[in-house]
Amino acid sequence: MSNECLNVGLIGVGRIGKLHAEHLAYRLPGVRLKTIADVNVDAAQACATRLGVPVVSSDYRAILDDRDIQAVVICSPTNTHAQIVVETAGAGKHIFCEKPIDLSLDRVDQALAAVAQAGVLLQLGFNRRFDANFARVRQAIASGEVGTLRFVHIVSRDPAPPPIEYVKVSGGIFMDMTIHDFDMARFLVGDEVEEVYVSGGVMVDPAIGEAGDIDTALTVLRFRNGVIGTIDNCRQAVYGYDQRVEAFGSRGSIQTDNNYANSAIIAGDRSVGRDLPLNFFMERYTESFLAEMRAFVDAVLTGKPVAVTGEDARKAMLIGLAARRSYETKRPEQVFNCGL
Numbered sequence: 058m059s060n061e062c063l064n065v066g067l068i069g070v071g072r073i074g075k076l077h078a079e080h081l082a083y084r085l086p087g088v089r090l091k092t093i094a095d096v097n098v099d100a101a102q103a104c105a106t107r108l109g110v111p112v113v114s115s116d117y118r119a120i121l122d123d124r125d126i127q128a129v130v131i132c133s134p135t136n137t138h139a140q141i142v143v144e145t146a147g148a149g150k151h152i153f154c155e156k157p158i159d160l161s162l163d164r165v166d167q168a169l170a171a172v173a174q175a176g177v178l179l180q181l182g183f184n185r186r187f188d189a190n191f192a193r194v195r196q197a198i199a200s201g202e203v204g205t206l207r208f209v210h211i212v213s214r215d216p217a218p219p220p221i222e223y224v225k226v227s228g229g230i231f232m233d234m235t236i237h238d239f240d241m242a243r244f245l246v247g248d249e250v251e252e253v254y255v256s257g258g259v260m261v262d263p264a265i266g267e268a269g270d271i272d273t274a275l276t277v278l279r280f281r282n283g284v285i286g287t288i289d290n291c292r293q294a295v296y297g298y299d300q301r302v303e304a305f306g307s308r309g310s311i312q313t314d315n316n317y318a319n320s321a322i323i324a325g326d327r328s329v330g331r332d333l334p335l336n337f338f339m340e341r342y343t344e345s346f347l348a349e350m351r352a353f354v355d356a357v358l359t360g361k362p363v364a365v366t367g368e369d370a371r372k373a374m375l376i377g378l379a380a381r382r383s384y385e386t387k388r389p390e391q392v393f394n395c396g397l
């Protein structure tokens with residue numbers, strides 16, 4: 058498909074859909090965002106008008122029926138993804154799907170089977186792999202700069218919990234929040250997680266516990282190659298979005314700091330300080346959202362394999378299922394037992 062313009066349709070213009078739409082409309086040469094579909098057609102129209110997108114629909118099937126459109130970006134709520142993936146694959150179009158594909162492993166498997174049968178590309182929205190800091194840590198591990206890897210530590214804390222209505226349908230902390238960190242752990246280490254142990258609790262808001270979830274968790278991962286990983290999650294950090302990693306090996310370590318809106322340091326007679334980190338994922342990961350979409354477009358145009366596959370999403374999900382089970386049993390759980 059090289060030298061052609063790629064016509065794209067986008068489904069769902071909520072928080073993340075608006076961001077992807079803007080990138081597709083303005084920041085990716087060779088791409089034409091042709092259609093936006095949203096059940097809230099006013100939201101679709103407002104976004105289309107702002108970005109100069111020619112076609113709007115309340116029904117995503119308008120995108121699937123359009124023979125000019127070669128690729129579809131799915132940003133509707135999670136409970137719609139699997140069905141839309143199946144139909145989009147059936148229409149022979151390449152797919153970028155926001156994470157997760159679904160909260161049920163059966164439906165994930167049905168969606169992946171449809172993609173395989175249709176022979177279309179599917180990239181999942183694990184954008185953090187495209188973050189410059191984390192990509193540099195992966196490079197240091199892969200190139201042997203830190204020697205033989207021993208530990209990977211991931212700190213991933215949100216500034217504040219989501220609304221309780223969201224918590225109730227989120228699939229729980231491991232499927233909703235830690236899923237990004239499970240993918241990051243696999244990406245950084247370059248190997249598969251065998252065993253998971255979780256110690257967690259409700260430390261931020263009792264309403265999260267009443268909804269059947271937890272808000273604070275420390276997860277220990279044991280990889281097939283012997284590397285040990287930890288993931289430190291909390292739904293609330295008073296100083297803002299805390300997203301750091303450290304990798305430690307036989308020849309040294311590499312660590313990343315948070316991203317800040319400015320680099321100013323203010324010094325007084327009692328302390329030296331700075332402004333808080335970028336507040337949440339929309340600000341912190343903007344460039345990685347653009348980079349992941351650029352990679353998807355590149356894969357479609359050149360036929361290169363996608364950077365984050367459906368199988369990657371499935372494996373992160375299996376770790377999440379094992380994590381939830383470990384929290385309940387208070388024992389280490391084997392990941393691949395949870396895929397049976």
Ligand SMILES: NC(=O)c1ccc[n+]([C@@H]2O[C@H](COP(=O)([O-])OP(=O)(O)OC[C@H]3O[C@@H](n4cnc5c(N)ncnc54)[C@H](O)[C@@H]3O)[C@@H](O)[C@H]2O)c1
Binds near residue numbers: 068132
């Ligand atoms: N990669 C990330 O870091 C990241 C961040 C946020 C959200 N997400 C994922 O993106 C998805 C959307 O999240 P959000 O926060 O933008 O949600 P949102 O609720 O803000 O937006 C969803 C939009 O989809 C529309 N919609 C609902 N059903 C539809 C349908 N059948 N067809 C077309 N449009 C439909 C809604 O009207 C709404 O405009 C979720 O799966 C979420 O997990 C990923």
